[in-house]
Amino acid sequence: MSNIITKRMVSKMVDQTEINQTERRTGKEILQMYAKGERDFRNLDLEGIDLAGADLSSACFDGTNLSNANLSFAKLTNASFVGSDLSNSDLEGANFRYSDLNRANLSDAKLSGTDLRDTDLTDAYISKTGFKGADLDGAKTRVGNEDIYF
16 A cells, blocks of 8 residues: 555545544644743644744644745754645755654745754655755655655
8 A cells, every 4th residue: 555645635635634623723822831841732723923033942843734824944853744735835954854744735835944863754745845945864754664764
């Protein structure tokens, strides 16, 4: 069985994640929560949030809707975005080193100049995604049953 992800499969994965549509947070609230030690931001609706330049290292955004978000130049090292929707987001210059982007939707995301070293991109949906100048050294993805490392 192939591990290639189709747009319809991504849509189904996003539908299956339990995004709490009533639990919306602003960028200011997320930063305040993070400053107080909170690292669990799973299953939130953060569509369009502006966290440009923020340090959110080791945070968990699994299943979170971050579509149309601005995470440009954010420090997101060792963070988890499993099954998250980052479509149409500005991720330019962000640092995702050692992060888990397994099954993340990165369609139409801007990833130019992004640090993706040693990230897990297994089964990530990357249609129309710009990687110009991105550092993918050590990043992992999968084609069929074969793990591929950059």
